Amino acid sequence: FVINWTFDDGNGNIITVQQNVVVEDTEAPTIPVLPVLTDQCMVTVSIPTTEDSCSGTIAATTTDPLVYDDQGNFTITWNFDDGNGNSIDVIQQIVISDTEAPEFTSSLPSSTLEVECDAIPEPEELTATDNCGDVTISVNDVIREINDNCPNSYIIERTWTANDGNGSSVSHTQLITVKDTKAPVPTTVFDEELDVSCTDIPEIPELEFTDNCSSNITKSFIETSTYQEDVFEDYQIVRTWIVRDECMNEATYTQTLNVALDEFVFQIDAGEECFDDGIIDLNGYLPSDMNLNGTWEMLQGDIQATLNGNIFDPSNIELSFDFLPDDGGIDYLFRYTTTNVNEDYNGESIAGCTNVFEVSLNINADCVVLPCGQKDVVVSKAITPNGDAFNENFEIAGIELCGFTYQVKIFNRWGALVYESDDYQNDWNASSSSSAIGTAGKLPNGTYYYIINIKDSGLEPFTGPVYIGTK
Template structure:
């Protein structure tokens, strides 16, 4: 037997005998050795020159072998002469097919690639008080975010793609981000216009108007406990009402200015109405930056 399954030795023996019983023996030895690599059977229809945006997909090549029918392995390797500055570079594709006896067939194809540079301009307005700006948020979904931004505007620095408008003067600031794909350079040029046109929401603590008394007597005055001054900002108001013993007698998330002294349990006072007296509120204006507010509230009929 040879060094692989398809190698073997065939021995043929002939014995010649004459009428006097004299014999002569002839031996023929045939050694079968597989030294031929697999044969490519897939048409290799590939261009020799393309622009970077038209580089074809790598084809899957098929091979056959006279001695190895199933045990053929194919390894693909791609090498490139592109270093980032060439206008034309070579893309070398190599397929190595190996049979079970270790015989190789190497197929190589070289594509000459012409590079291109695409630039997408992005502009954004930001106020000095808008907070930190993550430049990576301007990139499309799925973009490679492992590359560093280039600061085009002199005199400023960024760390990990974070730009702070509070640290610069009013003006325009330009940053670029370049991604290479087969020599196609996709550059995103982001221009941020830093200004002082900050929107100030009229919803500070001084703008709040909180009821001091609730007198649900039908005269349309102080009929409900109201929290005003936050309507334009769309903030959500959470409230809790306590009696003088510290018990919660009413609470609401996303309060709609609709409490008139009723107790949700319906078991206190006339028709579920709380007794007259002084109560205490705690108000939280969600996501407003305003600290929780607390104070007294008079509930009566006059």
């Protein structure tokens, strides 16, 4: 600049003098102290100012961005220019550091959980939020073994981690104890209880089993029965399956058969035997493999014969008009009751049932020769019809069963006929048709003579004396 100075002394003397003025700003703006700008997520930078001795307050300029939303350390170079050719550069530090962890916003699973090995839950879907933005949630399962001799028991350490991507995270851990406490179960449908006949006992069903966790299943089977030979009662069969998995979980399944002891009746014709041939073992008429511990009964026949267990003795039967040679004999019916374990008889399944054998047997006297000879005839030597029940009648004995007809004539000692019969029945007691003879219609005491002719016997007539004592 040029300043023209005028000097006037007041007297009219004036001079002009030029003065050169040089104004030159050589002092840079004041260097400001810029703070380090920090934030969790984002920094928006305000333009700083400083003071200049000439220009006053001046604002800085920069070519760097003013907004920072990435994590990290940044610098801004600020230029302060006073417009007089004096300028300074000042560095400002920007620090964005997310130190705040995310937060779960959903309900968290329980810290511990115990489940069956076939009921392990899927991880729950959790949500979280973060102060700076999006959150990534991950789930990780770590398996830890349990030393309890069960391959299906272990612990799952399940961890959910919410990560904000800026180095901050939060996690939640759930310990899932996995156990195998369930025993195998059948996959085969079967009846647990059945009412059956002893003739129709079903086959043992082939049961298949499955387990919730184990593929290795141990299976055992037993069958028990209350059946007893020679006990004629319904009985029960119990079939038992015992199954066990790898973790020793055991279950028992049963099928109970209520067995009705049905009765099978079989007819056996044993033919005929002579009563005099000795004792008969009735077991000999039964099938060779039959249970011989049963019971024999005699249902029909002459009770003179005896039955002791399986031994039948007909030798006690006495010959009579109802039991003679060649008269057809006596029909006996025996009943043998037993139980049997054989599979079948005559094509019928009888195992475990009541078996009845009705044995028909004819006992005759065909092996006996009746005593019908001359020497077999016995004639009364005396009769005493006095009411004492001894020797009351004139009798012809010894050949009663031979079926002959007796013609009898009685004579007194003078040869007079006192009694005659063409079909004598051993019923004459010295009675007389003439009231004049003897007393009370009886012949008088004395010796009389008889002539006996046995018709169609081939025997010679019998003659001899008989004494009659009527007093």
